[in-house]
Amino acid sequence: MARWILSRRGPEPFDGDGRADGRAEEAEEPGVRLGALREVLAGIGTTLDEAATCAELTRAAVRLAGGTAAVLRRTGTAVSGHEAASGYEAVAGDPGVLPDARWAAAVAREAAVAAAGKGPEPWSEHAAGTALYLPLVGGTDVSGALVWARDGRPPRRAEAELLALLAERAAAHIRDARAYDEVSRTAGDLQRALLAAPGRPHPNLDVALRYLPVGGNALVGGDWCETVRLHFGRTLLVVGDVMGHGLEAAVDMSAYRSSLRYIAASELPPHRVLRQLDEIASTEEDRRPATCLLARVDPGRHQVTLSSAGHLPPVLITAEGEAALLPVPVGPPLGTGLGGYESATHTLAPGQTLVLFTDGLVEHRGEDIDRSLARLAALRFPGGAGVDEVLETIVDRLQARRAEDDVAVLAARPHPRRDDAPAEE
Structure with a gap:
């Protein structure tokens, strides 16, 4: 899964070793027991409700890594052809630590452009500190991103890997929730059409x-x-x-x-x-x-x-x-x-x-x-x-x-x- 650091210098790829574009901080083990990790993972996707899953994700992220977490959900396609994004949702922690939501949305566009081989795009300079951007990818669907932030140093490698694991788990449940909603709408339309006539x-x-x-x-x-x-x-x-x-x-x-x-x-x-x-x-x-x-x-x-x-x-x-x-x-x-x-x-x-x-x-x-x-x-x-x-x-x-x-x-x-x-x- 692609991960990006958001800092005052702009978005930078995160290589998984605790470094942002070559600037390293030694990774430290988070000290999270396997049993606790299993418990946290089991608490994500307890319902077929997308909003509830997002809230479970951000609470789990803060529980494992501290800081502040929020979800930036995709809401459709903008006129320019890029995916539009809503504001932050399901915020857990201090919202003042999070980067500007428009900047986080720009990271989503950069990731999409890089994947398509179209080259970089300009980025805004509104971040208040350092944050980690984790796309919520379930199969071929990208439903948004988990944005995690804290004052001070960038996330350590172990923290980033745990957050990535949480994002992957949540993305799979969000995909299932959206599929459930689609089936529900189809069944509802069919039933209403039959009952209406x-x-x-x-x-x-x-x-x-x-x-x-x-x-x-x-x-x-x-x-x-x-x-x-x-x-x-x-x-x-x-x-x-x-x-x-x-x-x-x-x-x-x-x-x-x-x-x-x-x-x-x-x-x-x-x-x-x-x-x-x-x-x-x-x-x-x-x-x-x-x-x-x-x-x-x-x-x-x-x-x-x-x-x-x-x-x-x-x-x-x-x-x-x-x-x-x-x-x-x-x-x-x-x-x-x-x-x-x-x-x-x-x-x-x-x-x-x-x-x-x-x-x-x-x-x-x-x-x-x-x-x-x-x-x-x-x-x-x-x-x-x-x-x-x-x-x-x-x-x-x-x-x-x-x-x-x-x-x-x-x-x-x-x-x-x-x-x-x-x-x-």
């Missing part, structure tokens, strides 16, 4: 949706909601949960959703839709299992037909605001190839609200699921509340924004029109 229910059905990623994080998984418009004024409501989180789960969720739309268009009853979904998913080795609940709402007949693939039952809220779980026969999750799905039909009168949800809404670590479901069924709602108000009540009272898992929840309420005609199977 649900199917269009019939006008005889009021529908509201909520999706709450765990912790409000951008990283999302396989929770999803869907509505599919069928013939004769009927609408198929769907809530599903693909195992896992991240881009892979979101991709599998998209595949399940696409298959469901295609199968549902054939007007099959819910249990047969699940059977075909299971058959398709079980033939793909990499497809993750998923739970799924289907509810075919028929406002003309005041009915809802339910079928479940390993999913939790829905809740029915009466016009007076009382809630109760609706029984539904439960088959195995999708993707197992076991089949065995059944349907059950219940009354769904105008003014009643059906609520479908994923397990993140109710589950708590260490709590029996029956108790979790009972908490939801015990909720009471104001009479005449709209479907959006119903969902907000559920989310607030169950503290779903602080849930331990992603939450997807759908509420639907029928209001049949005169031109809705009942249909025979």
Whole structure:
């Protein structure tokens, strides 16, 4: 790793032997025990957060070598074609000892130019003392630099080697954090795109949706909601949960959703839709299992037909605001190839609200699921509340924004029109 001394004379290459351009100071052993070094290294990169890793790096640098440490992160490409840099971040120690941040950024440009064989560039003269510049290089990515400084003599060889080791460790974790952020953004974009374009229910059905990623994080998984418009004024409501989180789960969720739309268009009853979904998913080795609940709402007949693939039952809220779980026969999750799905039909009168949800809404670590479901069924709602108000009540009272898992929840309420005609199977 290239290292540079920043002094009042300007930037000078550091040769690793305690010398700056031939001016030597004998290296001294730092007296750091191997166990202490391991402990310090283990404290860098404890999270997939770039800012946290930078703070851990500077604290570790000061702990091992004293002085002051800070990170100068790259923020993009300037108009001139050079990498732009932010000001100092995660400063540990006395910031007055650090050289001017613009000068440190110039060292970064000189290192890049020297590597490209373009020759030297002019340097500013704003350094207040002597400092060590260590690029944060992870693979082919340069995320910035560790700048370490102290009053007086330049760093000794052993100190510089330790600081270089810390910078290498931090750079690898910063690269992983940025890759994680990129995957999170991709998965988030995919999920938001899918949730932003649900199917269009019939006008005889009021529908509201909520999706709450765990912790409000951008990283999302396989929770999803869907509505599919069928013939004769009927609408198929769907809530599903693909195992896992991240881009892979979101991709599998998209595949399940696409298959469901295609199968549902054939007007099959819910249990047969699940059977075909299971058959398709079980033939793909990499497809993750998923739970799924289907509810075919028929406002003309005041009915809802339910079928479940390993999913939790829905809740029915009466016009007076009382809630109760609706029984539904439960088959195995999708993707197992076991089949065995059944349907059950219940009354769904105008003014009643059906609520479908994923397990993140109710589950708590260490709590029996029956108790979790009972908490939801015990909720009471104001009479005449709209479907959006119903969902907000559920989310607030169950503290779903602080849930331990992603939450997807759908509420639907029928209001049949005169031109809705009942249909025979």
